[in-house]
Amino acid sequence: MASSLVLRAFRSSKASSAFPRSIRTFSASSSCLGHYADADFGTFKKVTSGPQSEGRLVLVDFYAEWCGPCHVLSPILKSISSDPNIKSGSGLPVDVMTINTESEDGMELSQKYKIRALPTVIAFREGQNVMQFVGALPEAQVHDFLGKV
Secondary structure, three states: OHHHHHHHHHHHHHHHHHHHHHHOOOOOOOOOOOEEOOOOHHHHHHHHHOHHHOOOEEEEEEEOOOOHHHHHHHHHHHHHHHOOOOEOOOOOEEEEEEEEOOOHHHHHHHHHOOOOOOOEEEEEEOOEEEEEEEOOOOHHHHHHHHHHO
């Protein structure tokens, strides 16, 4: 009789725990794109050279609020970060990060990467600076740039 009570309790707990499991779903898709706006030094390091950077290309946009060409380039980069079909020339998914050069971390990163003009976009692959461009390129040229990296 005790075993039948245990069996009933097990069945009822199994049934009640099945419902929450059916609601919770996790996905780890490598094609999920990221857009990291106004990133700080820690986010920069984690996304460009940490384990999260493996198998991904990260476009880092150095900008300033007062920069007119930066405001022209920003929507183009934002559209890249929201389109899961866009890949780099090497087939890697593309993430976009913006660094405000007027912030403390942004100034430090600008000096480290010798940013002399805005906007400057640097492509990072697994911690390495692989290619860059300076200025507000038209959308077609930004896509050509992606095709080369």
